Structure formats: C-alpha cells, structure tokens
Amino acid sequence: MSLIQYLVGKIVTYLLVLCIGITITFSLPRFMPGDPIDGYLAQIMTQAGQRMSPQAMEELRQSLSELYCLKGSLLSQYFGYMKRVFLTFDFGPSLSSFPRPVSEFIANALPWTLGLLGTSTLIAWTLGNLIGLLAGFFHNNRIATALEVIGVVIYPIPYYIIALVLILLFAYVWQIFPLSTTIRPGPLTFEKMKTIFHNSFLPGLTLVLAGFGWNILGMKALAYATKEEDFVTYARLKQVPPRTIMVSYVFRNGILPQVTALALSIGMIFNGALLTEILFSYPGLGLLMRTAVGAGDYNMLYGTITMSIVAVATAALVIDLLYPLFDPRIRYR
C-alpha cells in the first residue's frame, strides 16, 4: 500500500480511538446511581466546608448542568461534551480544590508523566533492543544466553513488585533515594534539576526494568530469525564485515516489527507508569488520579482519564507515523 494510504489509515484509527475513549468518559458519570449533580453538590459542600446560600447553590447547579451537558437531548449533550473537551480541554472545576480548574492541575502534572514515561520508554526500548540484538546475533555465546535469561526472568515481574523491591532496597535499606518524591515548585535551576533527577531515578528505573524485558526477548527472537534469511547469507558470502551485517542487515530489518509492537503496547506501558507514579508519589497524572479518587473529585477523575486516553493514542500515532522512516517499503511504493 502506498504511503498516503498508510498515513490516512493510521489517522483514522487515531480519531476513532479518541472518539471511543471520549464516549467512555462521557458515559461513565451516567452510570452513577442517582443524580450526579446532587452528588457533586454534596461533595463540594463537605470539601469546601462552606454553607452556600440557596441561590448560590442553584447557580452552581445550573453551571454544573451546563458543564456536564445534562440539559438537552443525549445527542446534543454528547456533541457539546466533545466540543468542550476537544477544543478547549475544559473539564470543569476540581471538586476538591474548588474552583481551580481541572485543566490547571493536569497541565502541571502532564509534563511530569510525559517526561518520566518518555525518557524511560526510550531507554528501555533502545537498551532492550540492543541487548536483544547482541543476544540473538551471537546466540551461541554464553554471555548472550545469560542476557536472554535475564530478560526472561525480569519480563514477567509486574511493575508494582519492581517498584516495591527498589523502594525496599534503595530507599529503605540503603537510603540513597527518597521514599517519596518531594519536588518543590520553582524555577528550573541546576539545583532543581538535580532534585528532579534524584527523585525520578527510582521511578524511572522501575519503568526501564519492567519494560526492557520484552524488548530483549522480542529482538533476540527477531535477530535470530533474520540471521537465517537469504540476504544475510548472501551478505556473508560477499564478505560483508560482520559488524555491518549485524547493524545494516539484521538490526535494520528486525527493528521494524519492534516499532509496530511499541505502538501497540504504549497503552500497557502507560498503565504501568501510572501505577509507578502512585507508588512513588510522583507528581504526575497517576498521583493526580489517586488523590482524586480519595477525595471523590469526579471532575478531576474524568479529566485525567480523558487526558490519559488522548496521551496514549497520540503517542501511538506518533510512533505509527514514524514507522515509514524505518521501512522504505512503506515510504516508496
């Protein structure tokens, strides 16, 4: 298929995922028993600890109804909601920190999540693929087998276990890193960067360890299979130097399915990242979600899950769009 077809297909899927995701978040409040507005009002009263005049309550009720587009037919509600979310990212005010808007919190938290996720995924993917390549290319070597065994053992260990083990070892037994993150807001000085690094190291390490196992195994299998291909045999007969074979022939071909797999697994990596953030009290979307749950802040919750879906779908789209750079068969007809 041509490049245009490929790109269009991916963009259409992206939009569809967004639609399905938004639809889910749209429907969720409607599954709550009882009138959601009453529930929110009750929440606000308890959290804010104020007594509002009946008139203020009524105004609030009105604005909340508008917010949730509970007026009008279901269809108009739906489109109203879509418009609001897509065009303005307005999720309404946070219920527990009324009246600060949810989007403000998300704007603060999102860079942390993206930074942590982005960096660690990049490292995990690169490292995993390199180790996998070596393990598969030199598959008779003992070191290579050892590396593969490491991959096999680490891969099934879930995120929270790795996080706990790391916390136990490096924040408790040997107190090198903090038990939970304390990053104070402020300008980005060198000191600040050091603090950030110090606090992000363990969560980042968790994500890398949890993630690079499947990269190692996948790449190793691919490298091993690619080595048997005709064009690799032919290259050997041409006396292409082994390093060139490993890089230009085996790696360049094996990396293609790995890119596709990465795009597909962004969702799962994101799940793990959220969990890790919560365990480390890292100031990202995960923690935001958790505190929202504890406080019953529904606006915040819906806002964060919507953003999560958007973030994951966009990340996957970006990777899918980058794929043609790797595979000339898609790039040129």
Place this chain on the structure above:
Amino acid sequence: MIKLNNIVASYTTVRGQVTAVDGVNLHVPSGYIVGIAGESGCGKTTLLRVLYGDVSFPLSLKAGSVQYGFCNDDGEEATSSNIRQHWFKRISYIPQSSMSSLNPVIRIRKQFVDFRDSKKGNAEVLAEVRAYVKDLGLPPEAIDAYPHQLSGGMRQRVMVAMATFFKPDIILADEPTTALDVVVQKGILLLLMNLQEQMKNTIFLVTHDMGVHYQIAHKMLIMYAAKAVEFGDSDAVFEESLHPYTRMLIESLPTVGDDRMRQGVSGRPPSLWDDLHGCRFAPRCLLATELCRVEEPALKEYKPGHFAACHYVESS
C-alpha cells in the same frame, strides 16, 4: 585450469553423516561456461559450495581440495584453504533467488559497496557501477532504488552485475533463472553468455533445466548420486553421450517438431544413507551386469576431453 582433486564433502545431521559429494576428481579448463546437471540431491549444489569455499557447519570437506589456477597476492596458489580472501574479487556467486538475497531496507547502491575494502572512494566506484549496469540493460537509476521497487528480472540483472563488476576469474551461478519467466530467463542467459565472452572467465552454472544447459553451456558435467558420471564438451555430451544416465536424461528432453512419446527414467537415485557398492546407477541401468554392481567405474577419458564413469561405454 581448475582442478577438483578427489573432493569428498559431507553433511553432519542428527541422523549421522551423509556424503553429498563422494570423490569428484576432475580437471576443468578455464575460460568456458561449465554446466552442472543432475537430479535433485545429486550433489551439484554441494559441489558449488565447495567450489566457492563456503564450507561451514554442517558441511565439511572430508577429503580433497580445489586448485583454482591463479595465485594469491603473496604468490601462493589459491586453493580451498585460502580461497576465502578472494570472495567477490576473483571468485563470485549468483544466488538463486534475487528477491530474498537483497537487503530490503537498504538501497542497492549501498549493497554494491558495503563489502569492499575501500581503496577507491565510494563515489568513484558507484560512478563506474552506474556505467557498468547500463551495459547490462539496467537504467543507471536502478541502483539508487530499493530492491522492492525493481522487477524480478531487473533484480536478477543486479545480482549478475554485483557478481561480475569486479571481473572475477570464476563465477558460480546457482539456478540463476529458475524463478523467472522464459522471456526474462533468455535475457539473463544472453547476458551471462556475453559477459563470459568479454571477460573470458569461467562460469559454473548449476541447474536441473537441461534446456538451459543446451543453450549456453560449453562444457557439461553430469552428476548422479554424489558422483561425477560424465564430463565433456556439451556438443559431445548431448549428441554422443557416453553414459547411459546421460543418454536417458537427453532422451527425456522435448524438441520442437518431434512428437514421439518421451521415455522417462524409471526408478529413483539410491539413498545416500545406504551403504553403496559398485556403480550407483546400476539399479536403473539397462546395461547393468554383475560387474557393475560390484565394481565402481572410474571416470576415464574415452575420447579427447570427454570423460565418463561406466564399464560399458563402448557399447551404445
């Protein structure tokens, strides 16, 4: 002169060792297109691998060697033990399938230069390559493309170009036309013939298609069950075959205008796992006698330049 001295090559498998080439002893004059023919499993591809020097597990050269008739840089004669340094310099190889032999994610021009020690700059070499491929019937832009953008015939021409660009003394072609349609096939064969005429080198052409051999081979080597059974000028081998197997092979070829019933060769080659005595063709040979079953015939020169391995060459 390329000398094959008593080559014995076998494969190590889980079932044990099987000898795919069992004592081929031949002197091949240089400067000809030599066709190697025979049924599947007769050992022709293995012989080709031994000739190229690509002897790696599970294939091993149990005995014998090849003398290539030219010398290394240090004056020593090139033989099986040191032929590797000449890969794609003085000896080259055209593989069977052109689609899967080219790296799909790298441009063709890079695959022309990624195996050289660069004494000349890449740009210079590529300019020469572009000029060269024009003679082979390829547009010079073809080498800037990716393999999937070219047709099968063009790709095979690229393979031929790669194998011949450095003007090697010996070219080994393993079923170079099998996956191609007849029109394209003819183009490749003509190409090979012309190149050989210009460069005056030796081409070993392996194919089971006797028609191809008939068209371009100068000399023919017929193999059967890991043995060489006939060798000579292709005219002689085709018109006046000495070995009964060759005769049967030739008889089975259709010719235009001749609609007689074709005679097949009944039976199958013996399994190389068995203990084999005597002439390996005896079970299927109409002339076979007790002598044939007991004593293996040696490859002897019955007419000038025409060899056969049969006890009953004279009677035919």
Place this chain on the structure above:
Amino acid sequence: MNLNLRLKIGLTILAIFTLGSVFLPYFTDVDPSAQGTYYRRLPMSREHLLGTNTLGQDIFWFLVFAVRNSLILGVGVSSCTVVISVIVGLSAGLIGGIYDRIVMVVTDSFIAIPSFPILIVLGTLVRGRTNFWLLGLILVVFGWAWTARTVRSMALSIREREFISTARFSGTSTLGIILKEVFPYVYAYIVVGFINSILFVINTEASLAVIGLSKVEIPTLGSIIFWALNYSAMFVGQYTWIVAPVVATVLLFLGLFLTSTGYNELFAARRGHS
C-alpha cells in the same frame, strides 16, 4: 534454554501453586482474613509458618487463600476472554472484507485505550459496591482484545493455505473446516493466549489492590501487599509480611510466563519452524 526445560519448569511451578491452592485450604478451618485470630507479630514457627502480622492474621494461610483467589479470578476471567477472542478473531480472519476491517478497528481501539485509568474510575464509582464479579466483568471487557488479534492473524494466514481450499473443494462444510483444519493451528495460540490472559488478570487486579482500589478485604496477591504497605510492614520489621507475597507473585508469574513461552516454542517446533 531448550524448550522442554522451560515448559517443564513452568508447569512444575504452576502445578505447585494450583495444587497448593486447591488442597491446602482443606487443612484449616479458620478464615484467614479475620483479624485478631492470633497474637500479633509472632515470628515464623511451626505453628505459624510465616508468622503472624500486625492484624493478627496468619501470614501463611492468608497467602494460600490469596493465591487461590487470584488464580480463580485469573482462570475465570481468562476462560471468558478466550471464548470471546476466539469468536471475534476467527470470524474476522476467516470472513475478511468489511467485517474484518470494522472488527480490527474496534479491537485495536480496545488495545490502545489504557485500561488502568478506566479501572480506577470504575472502582471509585461503585466503591463499596465493588464485588469480585464486577471486577471480573471489567477485566473481561479489557482482556479479550490482544488474543483476538493474534487469533485473527493466524486465521488470516491459514485462510490462504492450500489445505483449506482442498477441504472446501472436497465438500466439507464450513463448520467442519473450522473444527478439523483450522482449529489444530489456532489451538496453539489459544493456549498461549489463555495463559497470558491469566497473567494479565492477576497483574491488573493486584495492581489495583496495591493502591487500594479493589475489594481489599478479600485475600488476593495484591491485597496482601496493600495491607502490608498500609501497616508499614517494613518499618515495624515485619519483613515476612511483605516479602512473602512478593516472592510468591514473582514465582507465580514466572511459572505462567515460562509455561506460555514453553508452549509457544513447542507448538512452533511441531509446526516445523524451529
């Protein structure tokens, strides 16, 4: 690692866990989640194999029931998801055309959407009313997509193969084709998908429990860690409380994973690849 070794180790681990969770509970009649049953913080001894925790529960028995519940959830949910995946994947792969495209887009969307945030929200929404069944249902909703995809790609490659056409031309009914020709191939992917699904389910439930969003009164591998964390097991020196479930989880997951890849290799070898 040669394949038989992997499979053997994996199956051994799984056997130990399964048999343990099925039979061991018969040896005790105490409800392990009841608090205050024993003296608190007893060290490991013959009576309490892993000691007791701050809540007065016997850690060993809690762990046994935890493993059992996790496995029940995993197997239960996976059975449902496998059925759905096979129906969806096979039909998409064999029918093809527009139906296939639509199904693929839907499946891909489910794969792409991160399940965790949604699970968190759902856990909140029905807080208090969460029961295991609801959790299981949600896990089914999110679990079928991946296996459906692999089944479909296998079905696609099978469809083109000659033995299918042969069967069709020889008059075998479509159902017959599916059962006799297609199934032996897809079977491999189903088994592997099933085991991977168990892994996914136990993992997700535990992840939720660890942060306190599941029904943490019921002993599962996740909830035991939750309680340990909540009661700062590390700080009061209750190492067994936190280490035991970690070790158990790692072993169980390792067992599942080895079995899954072991079967993968076994089926690949049988099909003739290596």
